[in-house]
Structure formats: structure tokens, C-alpha cells
Amino acid sequence: xxxxxxxxxxxxxxxxxxxxxxxxxxxxxxxxxxxxxxxxxxxxxxxxxxxxxxxxxxxxxxxxxxxxxxxxxxxxxxxxxxxxxxxxxxxxxxxxxxxxxxxxxxxxxxxxxxxxxxxxxxxxxxxxxxxxxxxxxxxxxxxxxxxxxxxxxxxxxxxxxxxxxxxxxxxxxxxxxxxxxxxxxxxxxxxxxxxxxxxxxxxxxxxxxxxxxxxxxxxxxxxxxxxxxxxxxxxxxxxxxxxxxxxxxxxxxxxxxxxxxxxxxxxxxxxxxxxxxxxxxxxxxxxxxxxxxxxxxxxxxxxxxxxxxxxxxxxxxxxxxxxxxxxxxxxxxxxxxxxxxxxxxxxxxxxxxxxxxxxxxxxxxxxxxxxxxxxxxxxxxxxxxxxxxxxxxxxxxxxxxxxxxxxxxxxxxxxxxxxxxxxxxxxxxxxxxxxxxxxxxxxxxxxxxxxxxxxxxxxxxxxxxxxxxxxxxxxxxxxxxxxxxxxxxxxxxxxxxxxxxxxxxxxxxxxxxxxxxxxxxxxxxxxxxxxxxxxxxxxxxxxxxxxxxxxxxxxxxxxxxxxxxxxxxxxxxxxxxxxxxxxxxxxxxxxxxxxxxxxxxxxxxxxxxxxxxxxxxxxxxxxxxxxxxxxxxxxxxxxxxxxxxxxxxxxxxxxxxxxxxxxxxxxxxxxxxxxxxxxxxxxxxxxxxxxxxxxxxxxxxxxxxxxxxxxxxxxxxxxxxxxxxxxxxxxxxxxxxxxxxxxxxxxxxxxxxxxxxxxxxxxxxxxxxxxxxxxxxxxxxxxxxxxxxxxxxxxxxxxxxxxxxxxxxxxxxxxxxxx
Numbered sequence: 006x007x008x009x010x011x012x013x014x015x016x017x018x019x020x021x022x023x024x025x026x027x028x029x030x031x032x033x034x035x036x037x038x039x040x041x042x043x044x045x046x047x048x049x050x051x052x053x054x055x056x057x058x059x060x061x062x063x064x065x066x067x068x069x070x071x072x073x074x075x076x077x078x079x080x081x082x083x084x085x086x087x088x089x090x091x092x093x094x095x096x097x098x099x100x101x102x103x104x105x106x107x108x109x110x111x112x113x114x115x116x117x118x119x120x121x122x123x124x125x126x127x128x129x130x131x132x133x134x135x136x137x138x139x140x141x142x143x144x145x146x147x148x149x150x151x152x153x154x155x156x157x158x159x160x161x162x163x164x165x166x167x168x169x170x171x172x173x174x175x176x177x178x179x180x181x182x183x184x185x186x187x188x189x190x191x192x193x194x195x196x197x198x199x200x201x202x203x204x205x206x207x208x209x210x211x212x213x214x215x216x217x218x219x220x221x222x223x224x225x226x227x228x229x230x231x232x233x234x235x236x237x238x239x240x241x242x243x244x245x246x247x248x249x250x251x252x253x254x255x256x257x258x259x260x261x262x263x264x265x266x267x268x269x270x271x272x273x274x275x276x277x278x279x280x281x282x283x284x285x286x287x288x289x290x291x292x293x294x295x296x297x298x299x300x301x302x303x304x305x306x307x308x309x310x311x312x313x314x315x316x317x318x319x320x321x322x323x324x325x326x327x328x329x330x331x332x333x334x335x336x337x338x339x340x341x342x343x344x345x346x347x348x349x350x351x352x353x354x355x356x357x358x359x360x361x362x363x364x365x366x367x368x369x370x371x372x373x374x375x376x377x378x379x380x381x382x383x384x385x386x387x388x389x390x391x392x393x394x395x396x397x398x399x400x401x402x403x404x405x406x407x408x409x410x411x412x413x414x415x416x417x418x419x420x421x422x423x424x425x426x427x428x429x430x431x432x433x434x435x436x437x438x439x440x441x442x443x444x445x446x447x448x449x450x451x452x453x454x455x456x457x458x459x460x461x462x463x464x465x466x467x468x469x470x471x472x473x474x475x476x477x478x479x480x481x482x483x484x485x486x487x488x489x490x491x492x493x494x495x496x497x498x499x500x501x502x503x504x505x506x507x508x509x510x511x512x513x514x515x516x517x518x519x520x521x522x523x524x525x526x527x528x529x530x531x532x533x534x535x536x537x538x539x540x541x542x543x544x545x546x547x548x549x550x551x552x553x554x555x556x557x558x559x560x561x562x563x564x565x566x567x568x569x570x571x572x573x574x575x576x577x578x579x580x581x582x583x584x585x586x587x588x589x590x591x592x593x594x595x596x597x598x599x600x601x602x603x604x605x606x607x608x609x610x611x612x613x614x615x616x617x618x619x620x621x622x623x624x625x626x627x628x629x630x631x632x633x634x635x636x637x638x639x640x641x642x643x644x645x646x647x648x649x650x651x652x653x654x655x656x657x658x659x660x661x662x663x664x665x666x667x668x669x670x671x672x673x674x675x676x677x678x679x680x681x682x683x684x685x686x687x688x689x690x691x692x693x694x695x696x697x698x699x700x701x702x703x704x705x706x707x708x709x710x711x712x713x714x715x716x717x718x719x720x721x722x723x724x725x726x727x728x729x730x731x732x733x734x735x736x737x738x739x740x741x742x743x744x745x746x747x748x749x750x751x752x753x754x755x756x757x758x759x760x761x762x763x764x765x766x767x768x769x770x771x772x773x774x775x776x777x778x779x780x781x782x783x784x785x786x787x788x789x790x791x792x793x794x795x796x797x798x799x800x801x802x803x804x805x806x807x808x809x810x811x812x813x814x815x816x817x818x819x820x821x822x823x824x
Contacts, residue, residue, distance in 0.1 A: 035122075035123045035124075035125065036051070036053075036056050036113075036122060036123070036124045036125070037124075037125050037126075037127070038050050038051035038089065038124070038125070038126045038127070039126070039127045039129055040091065040095070040126060040127075040128060040129070041128070041129045041130075041131050042095050042096060042097035042098075042128050042129065042130060042131055042133070043094060043095065043096065043097075043131055043133055044091060044094075044095070045091070045094075046091055046092065046093050046094065047081075047083075047090045047091060048090060048091045049088050049089075049090055050080060050088070050089040050090055050091060050126060051088065051089045051126075052087060052088055052089075053069070053082060053087055053088065053089045053113065053124075054086075054087025054088075055087065057069070057113070057115075057122070059087070060087070061084070061085060061086055061087030064082065064084045064087055065084045066117075067115050067116065067117045067118075068114075068115065068116025068117055069082065069084075069113060069114070069115055069116070070082065070113075070114055070116065071111055071112070071113060071114075071124075072111065072112045072113070072114050072121075072353075072355060072375070073111040073112070078092050079091065079092055079093070079095055079109055079126075080092055080109075080111070080126065089124070089126075095128055097128045097129075097130050097131075097167075098134060098165040098166070100128060101128065103165075103167060104167075105167060106127060107127065107128040107129075107130075108125055108126070108127055108128075109125070109126045109127075109128060110123065110124070110125050110126075111124055111126075112124065112404060112406075114355060114356075116356065119356065119370065119373050119408070121402060121403050121404065121406055123403065123404060130166050130167045130168055130170050131166075131170065131223075132166055132170035132221060132223025132224065132225075132227060133166070134164055134165040134166045134170075134227070135164070135221065135227035135228060135229050136162040136163065136164040136172045136219035136220065136221055136227065136228060136229040137162060137163055137164070137219075137229045138160055138161075138162045138163075138217075138219065138229055138230070138231035139160050139161075139163070139287060139288045140160055140231065140288075141231060141232065142231070142232040142233075142234065143159065143160055143217075143231055143232070143233045143234070144234045144236065144331070145157055145199070145233060145234065145235045145236065145331060146235075146236045146237075146238045146241075146330050146331035146332075147201070147205060147235055147236070147237055147238060147331075148237070148238045148240045148241045148242055148330065149204075149205045149206060149207045149237050149238070149240075150240045150242060151201055151204070151205060151242060152201070152204065153201050153202055153203055153204055154200065154201065155200070155201040155242075156186065156198045156199070156200050156201075157198060157199040157200075157201075157332075158196060158197075158198050158199075158333065158334070158335055159196075159197040159198060159199055159217060159231075159233065160231060160287070161194065161195070161196050161197065162175070162219035162229050162231070164219075164221050166221065166223065169221075169222040169223065170221055170222060170223040171221055171222070172194075172195060172219055172220075172221055173195075173220055173221055173222040174187065174195070174219075174220050175187050175195070175197040175217060175218065175219050175220070176217075176218040176220065177199075177215060177216070177217055177218070178215060178216040178218075180213065180215060181202070181203060182201065182202055182203045182205060182213060183199050183200065183201060183202060183213065183215060183235070184199075184200045184202050185197055185198070185199065185200065185217070186198045186200050191251070192337075196335075197217060197219075199215070199233070199235075205237045206237075207237040207238075210237070211236065211237050212234060212235065212236050212237070213234075213235040213237075214232065214233070214234055214235075215232070215233040215234075215235065216230055216231075216232060216233070217230065217231045217232075217233055218230050219231075236331075238330050238331075240279075241275055241279040241328065241329075241330035241331075241332060242275075243273055243274045243275045243279070243328075243332070244273070244328065244332035244333060244334050245271035245272060245273045245282045245326035245327065245328050245332065245333065245334050246271060246272055246273070246326075246334055247269060247270065247271045247324075247326060247334060247336040248269075248270045248271070248272075249336065250336060251336060251337050251338075251339065252267060252269060252336065252337070252338040252339070253338075253339050253341070254266050254267045254338065254339070254340055254341070255340075255341045255342075255343055256308070256312060256340055256341070256342055256343065257312075257342075257343045257345050258312045258313055258314040258342050258343060258344060258345050258347065259312075259345045259347060260308055260312060261308070262308050262309065262310065262311060263307055263308060264307060264308050265305050265306065265307045266297075266306055266307065266308060266340065267305075267306045267338060267340075268303065268304050268305045268306070269284060269299075269304040269306065269324050269326075269336060269338065270304055271284070271304070271326030271334060271336075273328045273332075275328060277329075278329035278330070279328055279329050279330050279332075280328060280329070281328060281329040282326050282327065282328055283301050283302065283326070283327050283328075284299055284300070284301050284302070284303075284304045284324060284325070284326055284327075285299070285301065285324070285325045285327065286299040286322060286323070286324055286325075287323035287324065287325055287335070295309050295310055296308070296309055296310045296312070296320060297309055297320065297322055297340070299322075299324060304324075304326075306322065306338065312342050313342075314342045314343070314344040314345070314380070314381070315348065315379040315380070317342065318341070318342055318344075319339060319340070319341055319342065320339075320340040320342065321337060321338070321339055321340075322337070322338040322339075322340065323335065323336075323337055323338075324336050324337070324338055344380055344381050344382060344384055345380075345384070345433075346380055346384040346431060346433025346434070346435070346436070346437055347380070347437075348378055348379040348380045348384075348437070349378070349431070349437040349438065349439045350376050350377065350378045350387050350429035350430070350431055350437070350438070350439045351376070351377050351378070351379075351439065352374055352375075352376055352427075352429065352439060352441040353374060353375040353376075353377065354372065354374045354441070355373045355374055355375060355406070356372065356373045357371065357372035357373070357374070357443060358370075358371055358372070358445070359444065359445065359446060360445070360446040360447075360448050361411070361415065361445060361446075361447060361448065362447075362448045362450060363414070363415045363416060363417040363447050363448060363449060363450055363452070364414065364415075364450050364452070365411060365414070365415065366411075366414070367410075367411050367412055367413050367414065368410050368411065369410060369411045370408055370409070370410050371397065371409040371410060371411065371425075371443065371445060372408070372409040372443055373402075373406065373407070373408055373409075374406070374407055374409075374427070374441065375404065375405055375406050375407075376389060376405050376407065376429045377405060378431050380431065380433065383432040383433065384431055384432060384433040385431060385432075386431060386432035387405060387429050387430070387431055387432075388429070388430050388432075389401075389407055389427060389428065389429050389430075390427075390428050390430070391409075391425065391426070391427060391428075392425075392426055395423065395425065396411055396412050396413045396414075396415060397409055397410065397411055397412060397423075397425060398410060398412050399427070407427075409425070409427065409443065415447050416447075417447040417448070417449045417450075417485075417486070418453060418484035418485065420447065421446070421447055421486075422444065422445060422446045422447060423443075423444075423445045423447070424442060424443075424444055424445075425442070425443040425444075425445060426440050426441070426442055427440065427441045427442075427443065428440050429441070449485050449486040449487065449489055450485075450489070450543075451485055451489040451541065451543025451544065451545075451546075451547060452485070453483060453484045453485050453489075453547070454483070454539075454541065454547035454548055454549045455481035455482065455483040455492045455539035455540070455541050455547070455548065455549050456481060456482055456483070456549055457479065457480075457481050457539065457549065457551040458480075458482070459551070460551070460552075461551060461552040461553070461554065462477060462479055462537075462551060462552070462553045462554070463553075463554045463555075463556065464476045464477035464519070464553065464554070464555050464556070465555075465556050465558050466521060466525065466555060466556075466557060466558065467557075467558040467559075467560050468524075468525050468526055468527040468528075468557050468558065468559060468560045468562070469524055469525070469526070469560055469562060470521055470524055470525055471524065472521065472522060472523060472524060473520055473521065473522070474520065474521045475518055475519070475520055476510075476519045476520065476521055476555060477518075477519050477553070477555075478516065478517055478518045478519070479494070479517045479519070479537060479551065479553070480517050481494070481517070481539035481549065481551075483539075483541050485541065485543065488541075488542040488543065489541055489542065489543040490541065491541060491542040492517075492539050492540070492541055493514045493515065493539070493540050493541075493542070494512050494513070494514050494515075494516075494517045494537060494538070494539055494540075495512065495514060495537070495538045495540065496510060496511065496512050496535065496536075496537060496538075497535065497536035497537070497538055497550070499535060499536075501530070501533060502529075502530065506533075506535055507522075508522060508523070509521070509522055509523050509525075509533065510522060510533065510535060510555070512537060517537075517539075519537075519553065519555075525557045526557075527557045527558070527559040527560065527602070527603070528563065528601050528602075530557065531556065531557050532554060532555060532556045532557065533554070533555040533557075534552065534553075534554055535552070535553050535555070536550050536551070536552055536553070537550065537551050537552075537553055538550050539551075559602050559603045559604055559606055560602075560606070560655075561602055561606040561653060561655020561656060561657070561658070561659060562602070563600060563601040563602045563606075563659070564600075564653070564659035564660065564661050565598045565599070565600045565609055565651040565652070565653055565659065565660065565661045566598060566599055566600070566601070566661065567596065567597070567598045567651060567661055567663045568597045568598060568599060569595070569596065569597040570594070570596070570663065570665065580666045580667070580668050581593055581594040581631075581665060581666065581667045581668070582667075582668055582670060583633065583637065583645075583667050583668070583669050583670075584637075584669075584670065584671040585637045585639075585669055585670070585671065586637075586671065587633050587636070587637055588633070588636060589632075589633055589634060589635050589636055590632050590633065591632060591633045592630055592631070592632050593622065593631045593632060593633065593667055594630075594631045594665065594667075595628070595629050595630045595631065596611055596624070596629040596630075596631065596649050596651065596663060596665075597629060598611075598629065598651040598661065600653050602653065602655065605654045605655065606653055606654065606655040607653060608653060608654040609627075609629075609651055609652070609653055609654075610626050610627060610651075610652055610653075610654070611624045611625060611626060611627070611628070611629040611649060611650070611651055612624060612626065612649070612650050612652070613647060613648070613649060613650075614648040614649060614650040614662060615646075615647070615648035616645070616646070616647050616648070617642065617644075617645050617646040617647075618641060618642065618645055620634055620635065621633065621634060621635065621637075621641065621645065622634055622645065622647055622667070624647075624649055629649070629651070631647065631649070631665065631667075637669055641669055642669070643668060643669050643670070644666060644667070644668060644669075645666070645667040645668075645669065646664065646665070646666055646667075647664070647665040647666075647667065648662055648663075648664050648665075649662065649663050649664075649665060650662045651663070
């Protein structure tokens with residue numbers, strides 16, 4: 006009972022060992038099968054799925070297929086059952102000739118992992134070929150003097166099968182004179198010999214007919230026959246003898262056709278006709294007789310066809326030497342074909358990809374291929390190489406398989422494709438090589454933002470531009486491709502003078518053209534600073550910014566503006582004083598003008614357009630200064646009227662004019678005296694008007710004098726009140742600057758021509774200063790002329806500064822009205 010219980014355990018152990026052996030063979034990458042020849046197409050050879058450790062349905066899923074190098078597929082895979090089956094009829098003799106073992110090697114590829122397994126299938130022989138003789142009928146001639154025991158070699162039979170199925174024995178039909186003896190040669194072949202048992206008598210029987218039968222060892226037994234005709238001759242008892250029992254010669258495969266490679270020689274000790282030796286090449290089935298040619302008389306062996314080491318490495322030639330009567334002897338010539346490097350390596354591309362993303366990691370497999378060289382030895386030793394500076398390398402696998410893999414990350418913007426040249430070189434001298442070309446496209450990913458060719462842009466646009474005018478066109482370049490390279494443009498939001506920047510400027514999102522949405526005014530703003538953004542269409546999108554400076558160019562759209570002399574609000578014109586003692590070049594006044602434009606458009610020039618006394622006054626072309634051109638004469642009129650034109654340098658130029666009234670007198674009292682000395686006009690109306698003016702001036706002077714006296718009394722009364730002194734000083738400080746300072750820095754000049762009232766905190770003197778002659782180039786006189794006469798007044802006199810200036814202006818108006 007114990008033995009019965011251990012029996013299942015032993016069986017399980019045996020199964021486990023068998024499974025381990027199978028798994029070891031699969032893991033080693035080598036599978037062996039055996040199949041007889043001539044079986045039907047689709048016959049089972051082996052269970053590939055089981056040996057690979059896979060289920061049959063997994064074969065198709067994993068892309069299992071057979072790979073062979075250029076030969077006809079003898080086997081196929083049945084993906085349903087997972088079996089290896091025959092793809093057609095297999096003839097062992099055609100495939101392996103007389104080889105003892107017939108092995109067919111190929112590879113199994115698992116497409117998903119690119120694993121390679123070697124498969125070896127042995128084709129076993131069946132008895133499908135009968136022995137065959139080279140000739141169906143053999144003629145022999147034997148001298149009647151031949152003694153019993155004489156041996157005559159016969160033509161051997163050939164059986165294409167091997168092993169037990171090949172030729173096993175010979176049989177001779179029963180007769181009284183001859184018997185059959187079979188000898189084995191050094192190569193193991195059986196050679197029949199006809200043995201003379203009884204002496205021949207030509208007179209009794211001249212010809213003997215025999216039947217030689219060759220039998221193989223197959224089941225059923227197959228046979229072949231050859232008829233032998235023996236003619237009895239007289240006295241030729243020596244057969245030819247070769248100088249060597251076997252000849253050896255080595256020939257390079259590139260030896261030219263017609264070259265003599267060997268001469269065989271046989272000698273016959275007989276004489277005459279019986280010693281004439283002829284050479285014949287024995288025909289052997291499976292050997293192409295046309296490869297070599299034998300000269301029958303000389304024994305020279307020459308090459309009849311080109312040799313090819315890859316087709317046959319060794320040729321065996323059976324040669325017979327026969328004398329005149331027909332005695333023969335046999336020898337063998339073994340021709341060894343030497344390999345020369347006449348075959349370049351051959352590529353067999355197993356798997357290859359045509360495109361790979363540029364962010365593929367190093368080690369990505371691009372292609373799997375096999376390289377084979379039909380030569381042998383060092384001539385078949387293959388090395389594969391790639392050009393330098395390529396991001397690829399070759400990895401060697403089993404059975405001369407190679408993988409092409411990446412060595413680093415690819416960059417499509419640097420190289421969008423690679424035309425990879427794989428060079429296979431053998432070890433011959435000189436070596437032969439073959440190139441294989443693999444075209445690999447690098448697929449793009451969005452790894453580059455758009456870039457502008459410049460760090461910043463500047464554009465210029467004239468003011469008063471039309472709405473929608475094009476300002477500048479910017480273009481960003483994205484080195485990616487397709488959608489990743491499609492660039493759109495946008496404007497970064499900002500404000501200008503409190504308004505959105507987009508209300509002034511817009512950009513075409515497709516073309517990058519920047520447009521003006523409003524008409525710009527140089528006097529409002531001279532430049533705009535903004536940022537432009539370029540986006541691509543990748544996922545996620547990438548962008549870059551660039552600054553744009555838009556400068557508004559000035560146009561001559563503003564006429565000069567005259568700041569001095571300013572026209573009074575009542576419509577009258579101002580009066581300038583010129584003493585009669587003024588010398589030529591005396592500065593009477595200065596016309597001050599500005600232009601809101603800039604550059605050349607703001608360059609101003611002055612000229613005297615009209616004068617009541619031509620040649621008396623001149624105007625500076627660039628300064629606007631009105632100076633006397635000659636000395637004043639008594640005959641010159643008291644009132645001089647001048648029209649000064651101010652013009653800019655724009656295209657077209659713009660201008661403005663101002664009318665000046667110049668009173669020729671040394672001071673205001675002199676003006677009044679001159680007015681009194683003027684002759685009474687003949688017109689009664691003019692006389693009355695003059696009288697009214699004189700009375701009005703006198704009344705105003707009296708009122709002004711009384712007002713000054715009152716102010717002086719009040720000042721003396723509060724002489725010691727420091728608080729009022731400080732208040733007076735503070736009142737002066739608080740005076741508007743517009744009374745003393747000109748527009749845009751030029752009104753400082755007006756202080757020379759204004760009535761200056763000065764009050765100091767540390768002095769008891771107050772004074773009113775009138776303009777004095779100024780011959781210097783500066784616009785502001787450094788000297789003051791202090792009036793201590795009736796115009797002198799204490800500081801309190803200036804508490805009402807506005808009234809003081811109104812008095813002076815009234816005096817000017819009187820002069821103007823009088824003139």
C-alpha cells in the first residue's frame with residue numbers, strides 16, 4: 006500500500022522535472038522539433054504556445070511570427086491551436102542532400118516585447134528514393150585468359166536517402182562463372198565487384214548477360230537494376246592503375262571558368278591497344294556534371310562552371326580509367342572550394358518605426374533588424390556602425406539581430422527628421438559593406454514659446470493721424486510645427502490718461518499689425534508705452550512678451566502764441582515808452598511768443614510787418630527785441646505804431662501778429678507835458694476832446710495825490726506796529742507770481758517793462774521803479790531807479806497792490822486815448 010501511495014508522488018515529480026526542462030529550454034531561447042519529410046501541408050510539428058509558456062489566443066495578441074532569412078518558409082504558425090505546422094511538402098534530399106542530419110533553423114519573434122527565440126527542426130528521412138545506377142547497361146570485356154578470382158569493379162548505385170533507407174546491398178542473378186563481392190570504401194560507400202569464379206571459354210560462350218540488383222534497407226524495400234554484358238576477349242590481364250588512390254585539390258571560388266585544376270594519371274602495364282587508357286567521369290546522382298570537365302585522353306580536370314562556396318563547399322569527382330579492352334580502375338578527386346569575400350552583408354528589417362515624439366526618453370527602440378553574410382569564417386564576421394554625432398546607438402542581440410535605440414532626447418526644432426545610415430561591414434580583406442537607410446520623422450510637441458526677433462520695438466506716427474491707421478507690424482516666430490507654431494497676438498491691458506489703452510491702440514490677432522483707434526495729438530502726449538503678447542496654439546499654450554514704444558511725431562498744427570505784449574481785457578493796446586535821447590540800438594520792448602509745437606515747427610522768427618515811421622525801429626529776427634534803428638528826432642511823432650509778425654518754420658508755416666504802440670518820451674510827466682504842448686486841432690470837436698482829457702488827467706492826479714497823503718498818514722500812525730509790518734511783508738509774499746514771472750520761463754523778461762513795487766521788512770523806504778534804458782543782452786535789468794520824489798510812499802502804500810497797478814494802467818490808457 007505504501008508503494009501505491011508513493012506512485013502519484015513520483016508521477017508528479019516526473020511531470021515537474023519535465024516542466025522544468027521545457028521551461029529551461031524556452032528560457033534559453035532554443036526549441037527543438039523533429040518531423041519526417043514528405044508529410045502533408047499543415048501537419049503538426051510542435052506546440053509553440055506551450056513551449057513559450059503562452060496560451061494559444063495570446064500568440065496573436067503578442068504578435069508572434071516566424072522570421073527566416075530569405076528562404077522559402079517551410080513552416081507556419083497555427084494561431085488557433087498554438088502549433089507549429091508545415092507550410093508545404095518538404096523534400097529532405099532537396100534540402101540537405103546527403104547530410105547525416107538535416108536541420109532547419111529559424112526564429113520566432115514576440116512583437117510586443119521584441120523577444121527572439123531560436124527554433125531548430127530536424128527533418129527525418131523516409132524511404133522515398135530507390136537505388137539507381139548511373140548506367141542502365143554496362144558492357145565488360147574480359148580476356149579468356151583471365152584466371153578465376155579476377156575482380157572487375159562495377160558501376161555503383163546511388164540512393165538519395167540516408168541511414169537505413171539508403172543503399173544496403175547488391176545482388177547478382179545466379180550464374181556459373183561469376184559471383185558478386187561488395188566492398189566498402191573509405192567514405193563508407195559500397196562498391197560492387199564482379200568476381201570470376203570459373204575460367205572463361207570464348208569458344209563455348211562469347212557473351213555473358215548478368216543482372217545486378219541494388220537494394221536499400223527501407224520498408225518496403227526499394228531496388229534498382231543494371232544489366233551487365235560481359236564479352237570474353239583474348240589476353241588483357243592488367244587494368245589501369247592511378248598514381249594516387251585519392252586526389253585532393255583546393256580551389257578558390259573565384260577561379261575563372263576553364264582553369265585546369267588537376268591532372269589525373271593512370272598507367273597500364275599492358276602493351277598496345279590493351280595499354281591505351283581513357284578517362285571518364287562517373288556520373289553520380291545529385292552532382293552536377295557540368296561543374297567540372299574531364300579530358301578523356303589527358304586526364305586534365307578544368308572548371309566548366311563558376312564555383313560558389315555558398316552553394317557547395319566540397320565537390321567529389323569519381324573518375325574511371327579504362328584501357329582499350331575495357332579493364333578499368335577508379336579513383337576519387339575531392340575538390341575543396343575556398344571561400345573568398347564575394348558576398349556583402351545582407352539586411353533583413355524585422356520591425357521599424359517611422360515617427361517618434363521628440364520627448365521620447367533615451368533607450369526608445371527605433372528598429373530591429375538582422376544582418377547576415379553568406380560567406381564563412383572571418384569573411385562572415387559582421388560589425389555594424391552608425392555615423393558619428395547621431396543620437397542613436399546599436400545594441401546587439403542574438404543571431405546577429407540588432408536594435409537601433411535613442412541615446413538622448415530628440416529636438417524637432419534642431420532636426421525634424423533623421424535619415425539614418427546603418428553600415429554593416431564584414432571581416433574580409435578587402436572588406437565588403439552594405440548600407441541600410443532608416444528615415445525617422447521626429448514628431449513635434451509644444452516645447453517652444455513664440456519669440457520676437459527684437460527685444461523691443463519702436464514706431465513713429467504723425468499726430469492728427471486718421472483712425473485705423475497702421476502703425477507697425479510685429480511678427481513672432483515659433484519653431485514648433487502645425488498648431489504648436491500658429492501664433493496669435495494680443496495687447497496687454499493698461500491705461501493712458503485714465504482711459505483703457507485698448508481705446509487708443511488695437512492689434513490684429515492673426516497678422517500682428519498694430520492700428521491706431523484714435524487720432525493722436527502731440528501736445529496731449531508724445532509717446533505710448535505698451536506690451537504685446539504672442540501666444541501659440543499648443544496645449545498648454547506658451548507665450549512671450551515684447552515692449553512697444555509708439556512716438557507721436559509733431560505736425561505744424563499750432564500757430565505761434567504771443568505772450569507779451571498781452572492785449573488788455575478792455576480791447577485797448579498797451580503803450581511802450583522810448584526816451585527821445587535813446588541812441589540807435591536802444592531796447593524798447595520785446596515781443597515774446599511761444600509755439601505749442603516742437604522741433605522745427607516751434608522755431609520762431611520775428612519781423613516788422615508795418616510801422617508808422619519806417620526805418621525808425623527794427624525787430625530782432627530770432628529774439629523779437631524791438632530796438633531803435635536810429636536816433637529819435639524832434640520831428641518824430643509822439644506815438645509810433647508797429648505791427649510785428651511772428652512766424653514758425655513748419656510746413657506750411659503758421660504766423661501771428663501783434664500791434665505795438667510806442668510813446669516817445671522820457672517819463673510819464675514828460676508824456677503829459679508833451680500832450681499839453683501839442684497844438685490845438687483845428688477841429689472844434691477835437692479841441693473839446695483834448696480839453697476833457699486834460700481835465701480828466703488833472704482830476705485823477707489830484708485824487709491820486711490825496712489818496713497817497715492819506716495812506717502816508719495812516720502809515721506814520723502805525724509806524725511802530727511790528728505786527729502790521731509783518732502782515733505787510735506777508736502780503737507781499739503772497740502776491741501771485743504771475744505779476745512778476747512770464748509764461749514758460751520767458752515772462753521773467755517782463756519784469757524789465759513792468760512797474761515793480763518793492764517792500765522790504767528791514768527798511769523804512771518803499772519805492773516804485775519804472776523801466777530804465779537797457780542796452781545789455783540780458784532780459785532783466787540788474788539796476789533799479791529809486792524815485793524819492795512825490796512818488797515815494799511808505800510801505801502801507803502798497804497794501805492795496807491792485808489799486809496801484811490800476812493807476813499805472815489808467816495812465817497808459819490816457820496816453821493811448823490822447824494819441
